[in-house]
Amino acid sequence: MIEYFFSLATIALIWTIVAQSYNLSFGLAGLFNLGHVIFFGIGAYAAAILNTRFGFNFLENLGLAALISGTVASGFGILTLRLRGHYLAIATLGAAMIAQVVALNWLELTRGPLGIRGIDEPQIFGEIFVGDTLPHFLLYFGIAATLLFFLWKLFQSPWGRLLRAIRDDELAAIAVGKNIFAAKLWALVLSAALAGVAGAMYAHYRVFLDPSIFALSEIILLILIVVIGGRGNFWGNVASAFLIVGVLSELPRFLNFPETLLGAARNIVYAGLLIATMFWRPRGIFCRRKK
Amino acid sequence: MNDLLAQLIWNGLVAGSLLALVSLGLTLIYGIAGFVQFAHGELVALGAYGMLIFHKFLGWEIFPAGVASVACVIFFGIFLEKILFRPVRKKNPLVPLVISIGLSILLQSLILIFFGPQIQTISDRHFESFSVAGKFLATPNQLCAVVAAVILTAGLIFFLKKTRRGQSLRAVSDNRNLAQIFGVNIDSAMRWIFGVSAGLAAVAGIFLGFERNLEPMMGVQISITAFAAVILGSLGSVRGAIFGALTIGFAENLLVGFGVIPSGFSSAIPFLVLIGILLVRPTGFFGKSSQFLRE
Numbered sequence: 134m135i136e137y138f139f140s141l142a143t144i145a146l147i148w149t150i151v152a153q154s155y156n157l158s159f160g161l162a163g164l165f166n167l168g169h170v171i172f173f174g175i176g177a178y179a180a181a182i183l184n185t186r187f188g189f190n191f192l193e194n195l196g197l198a199a200l201i202s203g204t205v206a207s208g209f210g211i212l213t214l215r216l217r218g219h220y221l222a223i224a225t226l227g228a229a230m231i232a233q234v235v236a237l238n239w240l241e242l243t244r245g246p247l248g249i250r251g252i253d254e255p256q257i258f259g260e261i262f263v264g265d266t267l268p269h270f271l272l273y274f275g276i277a278a279t280l281l282f283f284l285w286k287l288f289q290s291p292w293g294r295l296l297r298a299i300r301d302d303e304l305a306a307i308a309v310g311k312n313i314f315a316a317k318l319w320a321l322v323l324s325a326a327l328a329g330v331a332g333a334m335y336a337h338y339r340v341f342l343d344p345s346i347f348a349l350s351e352i353i354l355l356i357l358i359v360v361i362g363g364r365g366n367f368w369g370n371v372a373s374a375f376l377i378v379g380v381l382s383e384l385p386r387f388l389n390f391p392e393t394l395l396g397a398a399r400n401i402v403y404a405g406l407l408i409a410t411m412f413w414r415p416r417g418i419f420c421r422r423k424k
Numbered sequence: 425m426n427d428l429l430a431q432l433i434w435n436g437l438v439a440g441s442l443l444a445l446v447s448l449g450l451t452l453i454y455g456i457a458g459f460v461q462f463a464h465g466e467l468v469a470l471g472a473y474g475m476l477i478f479h480k481f482l483g484w485e486i487f488p489a490g491v492a493s494v495a496c497v498i499f500f501g502i503f504l505e506k507i508l509f510r511p512v513r514k515k516n517p518l519v520p521l522v523i524s525i526g527l528s529i530l531l532q533s534l535i536l537i538f539f540g541p542q543i544q545t546i547s548d549r550h551f552e553s554f555s556v557a558g559k560f561l562a563t564p565n566q567l568c569a570v571v572a573a574v575i576l577t578a579g580l581i582f583f584l585k586k587t588r589r590g591q592s593l594r595a596v597s598d599n600r601n602l603a604q605i606f607g608v609n610i611d612s613a614m615r616w617i618f619g620v621s622a623g624l625a626a627v628a629g630i631f632l633g634f635e636r637n638l639e640p641m642m643g644v645q646i647s648i649t650a651f652a653a654v655i656l657g658s659l660g661s662v663r664g665a666i667f668g669a670l671t672i673g674f675a676e677n678l679l680v681g682f683g684v685i686p687s688g689f690s691s692a693i694p695f696l697v698l699i700g701i702l703l704v705r706p707t708g709f710f711g712k713s714s715q716f717l718r719e
Contacts, residue, residue, distance in 0.1 A: 165518065212699065215706050219460045219659060222521070223651045224702055227695030230648060238688035349644060353529050360522060393541065397533040404533070407526035411519050412511065 139266040141379055146270075146277045147335050149374040152358040153284055153367070154327035160364035161293060162320040163300030165218070167352055168225035171209070171232045172202045172325035174346045176332025181249040181342045182242065191255045194333045195276070202329025203322045210321040214314060226352075233347035248343030255337040273334060280327065281371070287323075288367050296320055297365060350400060354378075357407050363417020372419065381406070431560035432681040433674070438566045438635070440673025441573030445628035446650040447657075447665040448580060449621025455597040455660035456617045457509065459520040463528035465647025467622050469535060471497050471629025472638050475546050476539075486547075494626040501622025502615050510614065528644065536640040544638045569631040576624060577666065583620075584662065593617060597660065645691065652694035656701050658708030667709060672697060 151173050158164045176198035183189040183197055213224055236243045243249065255272060287293055298306045299313050306313050336342045345351075358377055362370030385398035410418060446468055453461045474493030478484045484492070508527060512519045553561045584590040595603040596613045604610055632646070653672050657664025672694045679685045679693055701709060 212703065216702060217706075218517070219454070219521070220655060220702065220706065220708070223460065223655050224695075224699060226648065227652060227698055231692045231695050234689055234692040238686065350529070353525060356522065356525065394537055397536040400529045400533040401537075404526040404528075404530035408508070408523050408530070411523045411526070415515065415519050 136266045139270040141383065143270045143273050143338060145375045145379040146273045147331050147338065148358065148378040149371055150277055150280055150331040151328050152355060152362065152370050152374045153281060154324040154331065155355050156359050156365065156370045157284065158320050158324040160359055161288065161300065162296040162317055164317060164321060165222045166225045167222050168229040169328060169355055170347055170351045171229050172206055172328035173332040174232060174236065175205055176202045176329030177336040177342050177346055178236065178243060179329070180333035180336040181252050184252050185249055191253065191337050195330050198329040198333035199326040203326035206322045206325030207318065210318045214317050229347055229352060233344055236344035236347060243344065246344065248341055250341050252336055252340045252342065254340060269338065276334065280330065285367055353403060357403050360407060361410050361418055363419055366417055366419060369417050369419035427559055428681065432677045434560045434562060436674035436677035438569055439676060440670035441570050442628045442631055443650060443653055443673055444666050444669035445573055445576060445624045446646055447653040447669045448577065448662065449624045450650055450654045451660055451662060451665040452617050452621050456593060457614060459517045460651065462521065462524035462647065463531060464625055465643035465650065466528050466531035467497055467501060467625040468629035468632065468646050469643035470500065471626030472633030473535060473539060474626065475630045475633050476544060476638060480546055490630050493630060494623055497626035498619045498623045501618045505614050505618035528647065532640055532643060539640065541640060546633045546638065565631060565634045572627060576627065581662065589616060649694045652698040655708055656698050658710040661710045664708060664710035
């Protein structure tokens, strides 16, 4: 039982990082990018391939995944950031579809639907953290806490305020002489790098990776966490990631749904919650009602 | 070679006309209600599953079963508008968009629970395909699909341009507040637009159901392709939706048929075309530059 608890908490930690990275680009800078899972997936695939083919270790992979995801994001951003609103949302959703198709079909690189097996378990400084769920949790907790601390500083910084300004009134931000394209691009690149790190952590933790990481259901989960936590609300998102991934995702299992319907039941919980939140608390459940 | 080309063009036309029926609904909803209805593809799936119930399970003839299925989906579309989208009409367009994303997942999971994850077929009967002018093969279903798509599209354009109701819908799309001042009832405009687009989606769903198989995820694949079509031709534009749908229908069939792109990658084609066009015209092919600032 305690094993189960720690493994769930570790997955929740990973999703906290992904959700916070999405919170940076979608919540703070207001980029409604439906393709954020691309960066998570690219980080995961980068780590899996670098580890199984070229023998890079866990720590090196965290850095490399961030680098690769960030680089892809800068190209992605230059292509898509001139789009707005619904155009941005749909084009980035399309990019996620393309990523999934590539992961499924580029057999030489990704092994397609078979997935990549035998990724090393997370370890750092030799063998200290191999094996058990508790050490894994502690290691991931340490990494997540460090990353989130810097992100929190970023949210409080003048640059964070600039992103909020762009989200709330782009024209006003242009009018006071801010370079909004650069700010948006940096927000996207940083958030992608962070998602890439989370992806590498995910791949090493699960020791197995397949293209379902790019699936629509993962995109929905990400949107759900940020919408429930509140766009741009730092602590709200930490809480909602733990609430949703740690508690709600396991709810259908406790209610004894048949194994084949677990995914569907989980999606119904997510969808109902998403609709209810948008109806009654569009700014997140941790935010007091305005007006 | 000539025959292959003719066959691919015919297949592209069939795919493109069915996609056009779905895309027209999406673009109308965007034009009048102001958001992309993410769950539109699920209405297509419901049309197909409705046909499965009426035709296969209840044993009705094809025509009455089709009418019943379309009618059910139309009422469902109007119902969705009333309970989900009407209360948030005055909010940021992001709100209905996210609600429709949730709705899409919800309907898809419900279909999975009720009908099971397995692939199903509407009819066990095999449609004999026939040769047209010795050039290419067509099935009766494909022929009906193209004819129905042409008639419905022409009917829709007539409705929007010539009838009083259609003109009031276009007025709402141009300027909602002004239309309201001139006495257009916005509630009934929304009912009409959700009903009409649900009906078009259901018709497309029935033909697609005969053409391919039914599976719970079919709606998402169709929505995503239709999004690409609609964005390609600019959101809210009727001719843009038709143009986008046909472009994608032909592109998919020709690029895969001539081996330019391996068939495994075919579901990425709509988006490759889409991203290509958006790079040149960020508001789509028929977009106005003023739209760029308004969004």
